[in-house]
Amino acid sequence: MKSLVAPAETAVAEAAPPPKSLSMRMPRLKRAQVLAGVAFLALGFLPLAFGSFGLYIAAYVAVWAMLELSIVVVTGYAGMISLMPFTFVGIGACTTGVAVAVWGWPFWLAVPLAALATVPVSVMVGAASVRLKGLYLAIATLTFGNALGETLFKWDDFTGGQAGHVMERPKLGALSFSGDFAFYVLSIATALLMVWAVHGLKNSRAGRAMLAVRDNEREAQALGINATKAKLTALVVGGMIAGVGGAFYLALLETVARSGFQSPYVELTSLLLVVWAVIGGIDSAFGAFLGAIALITQTVVFQGAERVFAYVGVYAAFVLIIFLLLRPGGIVQVVKIQAERIRENPSRAIPASIIGFGIQVAIIVVILVYGAE
């Protein structure tokens, strides 16, 4: 199996000569990080301008970013296609529901439990992944998600029946996170912490093992990397992230109906998660955030406006295919290449970037105007 993003790296390399030493490269990375941080802070204050609804959407984005992060680890880093990410979210959400609503645990203890509850399923998928590569694993996970929807998510004690468990937003001593602003801050802080951790994972020993296995499993094994361990780690970490995301998903919505975790809706949502992770940038933690922003703003803003949602969906599928053919690193890669070009040749690249961005905005505006008629 070839690297998912190999063309990404070569494209960057074509745009600029490779740095001669690591020390030359460091300052540029730092500056990019500072810029990203500033952009994030600015984005962080944006929802305030839209009041309670804006904060709700922003919290939704943060929670969805956690869910996307699980795909970044499993598919982006380790190169395994799992078509059941939303099943893990369901396990996390239902476990939290049982722990808080039935056993009366505090939310903070339920979150680690939700993460742990996904481990058995991850290990099951991991056992399959040892022998199944690529498409075989994709088919296996598709059927696992389907089968768990008919067993685990039909179990009333676990799911809280047809309507699901009802849970209040968490409290910490006297501090309550039930308000929209407080919950927004909590979820965005957690999501950013997870983005930072997943970004760090990429450069850790375990993360590099995953990337090596993704790029060439046999070569990685020849170098002494335990491929089974790397895959299993990716699946368990990805599952735990989705489990934590599920806990916050329940806290955000306060109740989750189990039909969302049953066929065919679980496949639908899992597919959406994968599609938007790719559009954002599947091997980048930051890309997960971009994917989540794009998906949730359209989902929540156009709830009920099915036509607009569908037009955006068609456009997204189109963008996804173009990206996979030309820019497999997603939005993150496009931004990187554009930044590189601006550095190289500002007078040509800046107008080109503005025109490109303008075309995107124009398409979205046309969709909105046409769809909302």
Added chain:
Amino acid sequence: MVLAAPVIEVASFGLARGAVYALLALGLVLIYRTTGVTNFAHWGLGLFGLVAYFLLTSKAGMSPVLAAILSVLLAGASGAASYQAVFRHVKRTNQVVLILIALGVAQFAAVVAQMLLGFEATTLVEPWLPVSRVNVGNAAVFSTQIVAAGAAIAIAMMFLPWFRYSRTGRALRAVAQNREAASLAGIDEHRYSTIAWAIGSALAGLALLLIIPFTAGDRGGVITAVETTPFGNFLIPAFGAALVGGLVNLPLAVVGGFVFGIAQEMMILAPSWWSTRRSVVAAILIVILLLAHTERFFVVRAEQEALEA
């Protein structure tokens, strides 16, 4: 031995379902073997045909039989178009990207289908075959179920010798077994890959047309929200059927289709603990088939390496 009426009736539902799985699996195998794409968009491409049939009969007022023929051709064209537009540009060794692209096409097809159907929760489609009750023993089964099963078997009977002995069929197999040698022998890889996609998708369109317009018996059928999801309710068992032949063997894929279809319907008669867990049984079967790597029994070593690269 005389079978009880409910058994025959349920079995006939199973036959119709099995026919759909068999036709879907045939297309999946054909596309995977010739082009190396695990076609997660198979249902979506078939859906194009169904939606075209609905539009041609209800909006354009075309006669149902003519519309059915046209929409099967349209489904085939959409498959050929998706190969030309997208899949031919990705190396077949890059499985992860191929699967992700197939998922994107599936998403695209599902949303376009919803748009064309006008976002209705359920859409009525008229039947294109005469629907009547046929007495088999003491049970009454729908004529369309027999037609569906017969059509699938007939197509398989025609398709398999054609794939084996005709010039096009041999070229398709040559492309599957060794692309380089095939192109050295003057076989245009892309031309035959396009043909494989067209045939596979046309079969998917036919599969949907054989079951969906008859879901409500002689009143026609309905397209529901389930059908317009990217994988529908049929794609997972169709993959299971295709895996009976290791995703490479055509006759076994057809057999697998009927086995999965009949087993799925017959389990309704089982005690409720079993009948409510049919997808679990299917999942276990599929995982066993996956773990057995059945493809190694059916293809020569060179082709297996080409597929696994």
